[in-house]
Amino acid sequence: MSTNINKWAPGESYGPVLSQTDLYLLKTDLEINPIFAQKFGGYHLVLDLTTGVARDADGRNSEFNAKMQPAVLPRVEQLYVISETSPWCTTVRNPAGVTMSDVCQTVWSEYTNNAITDAEMGELPQRLKDQIKGTAQRNQQPAGYGMYTPGGVRCRRVDWLRDRHFFEGLRKDEAYAKRRLGFSAPNVFIMDLNSYY
Secondary structure, X not given: OOXXXXXXOOOOOOOOOEOHHHHHHHOOOOEEOOOOOOOOOOOOEEEEOOOOOEXXXXXXXXXXXXXXXXXXXXXXXXXXXXXXXXXXXXXXXXXXXXXXXXXXXXXXXXXXXXXXXXXXXXXXXXHHHHHHHHHHHHHHHHHOOOOEEOOEEOOEHHHHOOOOOXXXXXXXXXXXHHHHHOOOOOOEEEEEEEOOO
């Protein structure tokens, strides 16, 4: 599949930014940026959700130069990001059009700044709770996050992912979105996560 990467370059030459209502009224399909769709041979994005560092999968191109490109075309005010690995839905907003940087920053922020609630932990089997707590300790000790609480370590959403904390991109899966959310929409995407050692 040939992809014209120039159409993704940042700029003012795009059509209007679509609101949620516009998407429904126009019945618009959204094209995912080829880097997020993992269809751009020059760069394979890997975002470490524990650190927020984006890089190429083979270690080259440590600077994420395409971050200001639109995440999707036509541009939209908001995207919804869900994962098969976690129970949360992340809403990414930008009235000027959601960029790849917006997606990466919002997902990273949501997963590192929000703790797993007692109710969410209570739904898990003990073995999984222990794994998440072990991951939380490993993630927080070297970085010195200072998130230790008197009752133990504070588990964040990123700890729920355990070793699958590397964001690689987005894809569409309407059937999965309907099962998870009860509906599907053009701006609901599945976040692909992987583990690298």
